[in-house]
Amino acid sequence: MIKNICCIGAGYVGGPTMAVIAQKCPHIKVTVVDLNQDRIDAWNNTDLTRLPIYEPGLDEVVQEARGRNLFFSTEVDKAIDEAEMIFISVNTPTKTYGVGKGMAADLKYIELCARQIARVAKTDKIVVEKSTLPVRTAQAIKDILDHTGNGVNFQILSNPEFLAEGTAIEDLFKPDRVLIGGDSTSEGERAIQQLVTIYANWVSTDRILTTNVWSSELSKLTANAFLAQRVSSINAMSELCEKTGANVSEVARAIGMDSRIGSKFLKASVGFGGSCFQKDILNLVYIAKTYGLNEVADYWEQVIIMNDHQKRRFAKNIISTLYNTVSGKKIAFLGWAFKKDTNDTRESAAIYVADDLISEQAMISVFDPKVEKEQILFDLNYLETRSNEENNKYVKIELDPYKAVKDSHAIAVLTEWEEFKTYDWQRIYDSMLKPAFVFDGRNLLNREELERIGFIYQGIGS
Numbered sequence: 001m002i003k004n005i006c007c008i009g010a011g012y013v014g015g016p017t018m019a020v021i022a023q024k025c026p027h028i029k030v031t032v033v034d035l036n037q038d039r040i041d042a043w044n045n046t047d048l049t050r051l052p053i054y055e056p057g058l059d060e061v062v063q064e065a066r067g068r069n070l071f072f073s074t075e076v077d078k079a080i081d082e083a084e085m086i087f088i089s090v091n092t093p094t095k096t097y098g099v100g101k102g103m104a105a106d107l108k109y110i111e112l113c114a115r116q117i118a119r120v121a122k123t124d125k126i127v128v129e130k131s132t133l134p135v136r137t138a139q140a141i142k143d144i145l146d147h148t149g150n151g152v153n154f155q156i157l158s159n160p161e162f163l164a165e166g167t168a169i170e171d172l173f174k175p176d177r178v179l180i181g182g183d184s185t186s187e188g189e190r191a192i193q194q195l196v197t198i199y200a201n202w203v204s205t206d207r208i209l210t211t212n213v214w215s216s217e218l219s220k221l222t223a224n225a226f227l228a229q230r231v232s233s234i235n236a237m238s239e240l241c242e243k244t245g246a247n248v249s250e251v252a253r254a255i256g257m258d259s260r261i262g263s264k265f266l267k268a269s270v271g272f273g274g275s276c277f278q279k280d281i282l283n284l285v286y287i288a289k290t291y292g293l294n295e296v297a298d299y300w301e302q303v304i305i306m307n308d309h310q311k312r313r314f315a316k317n318i319i320s321t322l323y324n325t326v327s328g329k330k331i332a333f334l335g336w337a338f339k340k341d342t343n344d345t346r347e348s349a350a351i352y353v354a355d356d357l358i359s360e361q362a363m364i365s366v367f368d369p370k371v372e373k374e375q376i377l378f379d380l381n382y383l384e385t386r387s388n389e390e391n392n393k394y395v396k397i398e399l400d401p402y403k404a405v406k407d408s409h410a411i412a413v414l415t416e417w418e419e420f421k422t423y424d425w426q427r428i429y430d431s432m433l434k435p436a437f438v439f440d441g442r443n444l445l446n447r448e449e450l451e452r453i454g455f456i457y458q459g460i461g462s
Contacts, residue, residue, distance in 0.1 A: 002126075002194055003028060006083035008113050010034035010043055010072060012168075012275065012344055013130055013161050014089030015053055019061045020172040022070035024202040031071045031079040043072035054343040054370045057169035080120040085194065087159075088113045088141075089130040094279050103286035105279070107140070114144040117154075121145075124153045126191045129217070130161060138181075138213045155191035157182045158213045160220035165274060166341030178208045181216025221280045221287075225300055228277040230265040232306035238268040238461030239313065248461025249443060268461040270414060270441030271310040273338030273347040278304060311349045314412075314460075315356035318439055321458065322409060326362035330433075332408040334401065335415025335442075336368040336376050343370040349441065350414035351379045358394045359385065366397045367404035369417060373397040402427065410437035416444045429453045 007018045010032045022030040034040055042052040044066075048059035062070070073079060080086060090109040095101050110131065117127060127145065129138060138156045145154040158181035163171045178199045182192040192210050199208055211219070238248040248268040256263030272278075281300050288297035319326050338348035345351065354364050358380075366376055380391045398404035401420075405411055405428050413420060421444065429436050438450055440459045450457045 002085050002198060004083045005030045005085050005087065005198075006079040007032045007087040007089055007130070008034075008076065008080075008116075009087075009089035009091070009131070010036070010039050010052075011089065011091065012053055012165065012342075013163065014087065015043065015051075016055055016058055016061075016163070016168045017089070017130065017161060017172060018087070019058065019065060019070060020169065021198065022065035022068075023061050025198060026065075026069055028198070029069050029071070030065075031073055031083070033073050033076045033079045035074060035076065037074055040072050040074050054341070055165070055168045056341055061169060076116065077120045080117055080125075081122065083125070084123075085126045085128060085198075086117060087128045087130045092131045092279070094282050100286050103282040103289075105283045105286075110141065111144065114141045118145050118150075118152075121152045121154075122150055124155075126155045126157060126194060128157045128159050128195065130159055138217065153187070155182065155187055156213065157191055157195055158216035159195060160216060162220070162223060165344050166339055173202070175203060175207060178203055179211065179216050179219055180208065181211045181213040184212060221284050224276050224280040225284050225303070227265050228272055228281055228307070229300075229303045231267075231269070231272045231277075232303045232310075234266045234268050235271065235310045235460075236306050238310075241461040246462075251461075268443065269310075269349075269416075270314045270353065270460065271307045271349040273349050274344065275346040278307070278347050308352075311352045312356060314349070314439070314441055315353045317458065318353075318357065318410060318412065318437075319360055321437060321439075321456075326357055326360045326409075328361060328363065329410070330363045330365055330408040331357055332405040332411045333364060333366045334368075334404070334411060334413045334420050335417055336366055336371045336379075337415050337417075340416045340418065343372075343375075345371055345375055345379050348379070348414070351383070353412065353414065353441075354380060354395065355383055355385050358391065362394070364395045365404045365408060366395065367399070367401045368415065369419060402431065406431045407433060409433050410439060413438070413440045413442055413444055416442040420444060421446070425450060425455075426453055429455060 005028055007014045014032055018030050018032045039052050042050055048063055051059060051062065088110060090113055092105045092107065092110060095104045095106040127141060138158055142156045160179055180192050180195050182188040196208050234252055237251060241248040241251060252266040255261050256266050281303055285297045285301045322329060333350055333354065336348060336350045337343055337345055357364060376397055377391060380395065381388045401423060436455050438455045438457045443459045447457050447459060
């Protein structure tokens with residue numbers, strides 16, 4: 001029986017996942033380690049509103065388990081040494097250099113973890129891939145561990161996460177399925193069963209699927225590719241709807257009632273974001289190309305092209321509607337996170353819409369209920385479109401939504417935060433320059449109500 005778990009990486013996957021395992025398995029000590037002292041300090045903060053990750057319900061889980069059997073630390077070597085099972089949950093960004101630049105996953109953090117485990121481990125370990133990884137990464141990890149270790153036996157498992165940010169705790173409590181891949185050897189089967197036993201503390205065993213390692217790794221990429229493809233497909237139709245007079249919400253409802261299609265991931269928007277969809281599809285494209293499957297690669301790459309087009313189209317529409325110039329005009333952004341109920345901004349549509357508008361010298365005013373000012377500026381500076389000083393000149397972050405929209409020419413809704421619906425839109429209208437425009441990138445607001453007040457309203461796909 002596993003008594004001691006270590007997770008390397010205290011981010012959006014490692015933190016919530018380990019917190020739930022600790023809560024559901026009080027007999028197992030769970031230690032989450034990260035080299036980022038500020039992040040670990042935030043996880044240990046007595047003020048649970050200051051956790052580094054915002055996720056509904058996460059604070060209650062951490063409160064129950066932290067200090068009992070859930071610990072956050074920067075002592076990586078100590079945690080590795082003590083653990084029988086080690087989860088690797090570090091970032092696997094898309095490469096920005098060398099072979100595979102812009103598509104392949106950058107595995108340098110994974111390799112560093114593997115080498116650290118190999119250096120420290122003195123007893124047999126089960127190493128679990130939790131990060132989203134390209135197919136056959138487990139083999140690379142195993143090669144490192146077997147050839148640079150201390151005569152220790154390692155078993156490598158793939159246990160990809162299928163969490164949706166904003167509902168991560170609910171997803172962890174009641175997963176559609178838990179996927180565990182491992183070797184078909186007797187040692188591999190035993191390692192798989194060890195992890196099955198942990199999840200079985202709260203997940204029905206008929207929802208725990210076991211496969212070989214390669215199927216597990218590829219299933220994660222495939223799931224995200226299929227979901228992203230649905231978003232890009234409905235977004236492609238949203239543009240056609242706008243040209244023909246159809247309504248994309250009505251189209252989505254009509255086709256979503258077809259049991260062969262289903263209603264999920266058919267909501268048109270300014271585009272998908274987040275840490276997984278784009279990265280995983282690019283990874284899939286790169287893998288297909290390395291095997292010479294160019295038609296396969298081209299097919300999946302089109303999903304990304306469509307998503308990028310939707311973001312750019314939204315910005316272009318703002319510019320053309322505001323009489324083909326936004327220079328010096330104040331555009332208020334409601335929302336910066338890539339979706340509601342999270343403070344994650346990775347690949348958020350807001351970043352790219354803002355970047356395009358700033359290139360036209362628009363003045364951007366941003367309000368998001370959970371995203372910090374420093375993160376918003378970091379996101380724009382990371383693009384390296386212009387200097388940090390220029391971004392600071394054109395972007396202002398407000399803590400009050402009414403201040404953000406005051407004296408603006410237009411409002412762009414970029415995140416579907418529920419609270420935006422409850423605002424005093426008459427007050428907002430009165431504070432804006434006229435004509436007052438609303439560009440609803442999430443089809444969140446009540447069009448009839450806003451038009452009755454006097455707004456010129458534009459949604460997606462209608």
